[in-house]
Structure formats: C-alpha cells, structure tokens
Amino acid sequence: MNAPIRKLVIVGGGTAGWMSAALLKRVLGDRLDIELVESREIGTVGVGEATIPPIQHVNNVLGLDEAEFLRETKSTIKLAIRFENWRAQGEQYYHTFGAPGRVQAFCPFHHFWVRARMSGHATSLWDHDLNYLCAVGDKFAKLQVNDPVWELQYAYHFDASLYGQYLRRYCEKLGVTRTEGLVEHVDVDPENGHVTTLHLKDGKQVAGEFFVDCSGGRGLLIQKTLNTGYEDWSHWLPCDRAMAVPSERFERTLLFTRSIAHSAGWQWRIPLQHRNGNGLVYSSSHYSDDEAADILLNNLESKPIGEPKIIPFRTGRATRQWNRNVVAVGLSSGFLEPLESTSIYLIQSAAVRLIHLFPHAGVTDELIAEYNRQSQTEYEQIRDFIIMHYWLNDRGDSRFWQDCAAMDVPDRLHRKTELFGANGTLVHDDLDIFLDSSWLQVMLGQGIVPRDYHPLADRLSDAELLDKLEKTRLTKQQPLEKMPGHDEFLRMYCGTG
C-alpha cells in the first residue's frame, strides 16, 4: 500500500516507547505527528539498567546535557562487565569497552602478546587496557586527549524508571502527544492487513498510518494482532526467567557491572547512585522460584528494598520485526538475555534503522525486507556472542553447565572461535555491534588461548617485543595518577554520587 505517512502511533511507554519517540521526533521533526499510548494498569518491566557505549550517540543526537542526564537518572559510569565463575568457579575476567594495545602496521596488538606468552613472558593482556586499569583502580575522568592510547570508552548504569520519566519529559517538550489508556481492541484493514485504529478501555480511539509496537513481551500489535510468529532460541540460551530486586547502595560505587555465574544461571549487580540493581537470570527447569529467591537474596551485598519480582521470558525474536505497517521495538521485537546489556542498544538501533528506512511515501515490500534483513543479522550476531559465554565453559559442576558445554552452536560462532584458536585471527562481521576487542576478551576469558600468532608479530626482535609490551603497559597507566575516583567524579561533575 502506498499512502504517505504523517501520523505515527507508538504503543507502550517503557524504555522502548520513549526512546523511539524521542529519536523519531528529534530527527524527523515536523514531518511526523507522534502519539504514544501507555497504560498505568500494565506498567513497564522495570529493569534494564546497564548500557553499552553507543547510548552516548542517543544522548548526543537528543542534545542532552550529560551532567543533567547523570543527575536526573541517578546514573553511574560503566567501563566494563566483570564475569565471575563463568569459565570455572573461582575465576574472573573483565569484558571492558576498551581495547588492549592497538594495531601496529596491520598487526593487532594481541598477536605480539601471544608471541610473548608463547616464549614464556606472560603478563595479563588486560594490563594494556586503560578501561580495565580504571575499572579495577576506581578511577574515572573525561579525558580530553586526542591520543587513542588514552581513549576511555564508557556507558552508564541508570535507574530504568527515572530514565523513562526523563525521556517522557523530553518528548513532551518536543511535541509528542501522550495518551493514557489500556488498548483493548485493535482494528485491521481487511484488505491489506494494516493496523488502523486502537480502541482504548475508556472508549477513546487512536488512529494512525504507521505503528511502532513497544508494548513489551506481550507484543500487542506484532504478535497478538498480526500473528507474526516467533523464532525460539532457548535451545541455545537455556535461561527463561529472571528475579529482580533492588538493594541499598554500597559504600563505593563500582565502575562495572558484575555478572556472577551460579549452578544454573547468573546474577547481576548494577551500581547506581542511590541503590543497586540486582537480579538472577535462571533456568526454570533447574531452579524453582523459591530456590532462585534464596540464591538471589543470600548473595546480595546490601539490604534488599522490597520483594523480588519474577520476570518470565522467552529468548528469541519476532520472525519479522517489521510486518505490514507495524515495526516492533524493544521486548515486543524479541529478547536476548541481559548478559551483555544489549537490549537498550537494540531499541536504539531499531529506532535509527527505522529513521533511515522510514516509509515517508508509503510502506513498500523493499523497505520491509531491508529492515528485516538488518534486524535479523544484528539479533543473530548478538545471540552468538551471548551463547559463547555459556558454551565455552569448563565448570562441569552441574548438569546445566555440562549441557551448555556440549551444545551444538551456530556455525558462525564455531567459525569465529576456530579461527581465533588457530592463530588469533579475528574477523569483524558487518553489523556486529561487538568489535574485535570484545570477541578477544571474552574468548580469552572463557579459555581459548590462540595456539599461534600472525607472522607479522615476528618482525620485532625479542628485545623489541618485550620493550613494546612494557611501554604500552606503562603508557596506559600514566593518566591514572591524576584521575579522581568514581564517586568523586560524580560529585564534581554533576553534584551527586
């Protein structure tokens, strides 16, 4: 159907609804009237507090003042995730947003490191990563240097409900209309199957030409109305439930998310300015909810605030994230568990993709196909990265971990780990949000050490090689001395912390 689109309706006022509304209105401006419908009766999922660095693009495009953003959303800085007990109990490693060393004349730094390691000069690769050094040393500053050696990549931990409210105020100022009400019934054009009108419980009707389904896991438009279908990935990602509870804040605010593996799942700890976010992601065929509650509550570092909330989920994705005149964004589009904090990024990426491919002149099959191709690739790449954490384990202490280690993984993941294991080769795939440095850290952390390195690393003599590694390590440490601690930074920068 080819009719120009002027009126866009968003169903849902969680992070997906408000972030989509903010980006679409800010970028497409007066070309679109945007109305967002949300229901207090249903509420939002209330979790989703750890992000990855691309969130800064959102803030920049929206023109947000960072200090105000940190204050309003009680944010803290995130430099990394610390994975504890994942490969083996008692072990830990960091997946930082930084990169150890840098490429020199086509040779990535880690090949030099592998060569040194093979000749018995083993230091930790992470000692060459500024993000890691700051994360463990509790140091943070916005470095104003142009040298990439001292680049510090960061994201935020924030309070999900404060973030939603903050974006709502922003959107309303831009002219997004908000309608409170529960959608009870949806009209579909019998000729082309397009959604036309939402009927609310109080009798109101909301009509539109294009719809963004941000209704959360229920997928009100994409599934309940259009019956799009869902691709289930639970055979690769066995957890299907989460239990979340906030707790009182710690003395010192960590610069990283903690991800702690248990015998059939894992626990997150997210430090905020005023409290901590905690949750257990688990497999319901291995833990009952009572067992999960015991594990979660017995592993908190501070007093819980309120009762734990159970959130069931099904890992996978809508088979078409754009169907007819509906694009699903957020939990309605699919769900990959929060292990690498990618869901909010997927909202951002979906909204940006929709901006690029927006059907101003009307919906076409070509636009739909391109949108769906990109979303599918992106989802599958993140899926593979997350599967890797489960698959490459050497725990063996429970049936859960044994089954994960024995599973058949997607071919792409197989190929990437084989290449890396052989001689440290890393290949970046188009649309993969995870850069080589991420694959490198998690593959090493989960126990793959390359058996060889690229011959380019042989062009240095032994002495030059060791000198290079030592110089990189020392250079990375230089800025630390003058940097404040995390809490001090927050106090100085935005008057909180």
Ligand SMILES: Cc1cc2nc3c(=O)[nH]c(=O)nc-3n(C[C@H](O)[C@H](O)[C@H](O)COP(=O)(O)OP(=O)(O)OC[C@H]3O[C@@H](n4cnc5c(N)ncnc54)[C@H](O)[C@@H]3O)c2cc1C
């Ligand atoms: C356990 C867990 C932990 C997570 N942790 C992270 C993390 O650390 N980092 C990260 O990036 N992501 C995380 N996520 C994902 C993140 O929480 C979501 O991507 C994000 O909150 C977006 O949710 P949403 O807006 O799609 O859905 P919701 O928050 O569920 O919002 C749905 C909205 O739709 C409205 N609605 C639904 N039905 C109707 C109706 N019939 N009529 C009117 N309105 C309706 C509701 O009122 C609500 O406003 C996590 C998810 C889970 C489950």
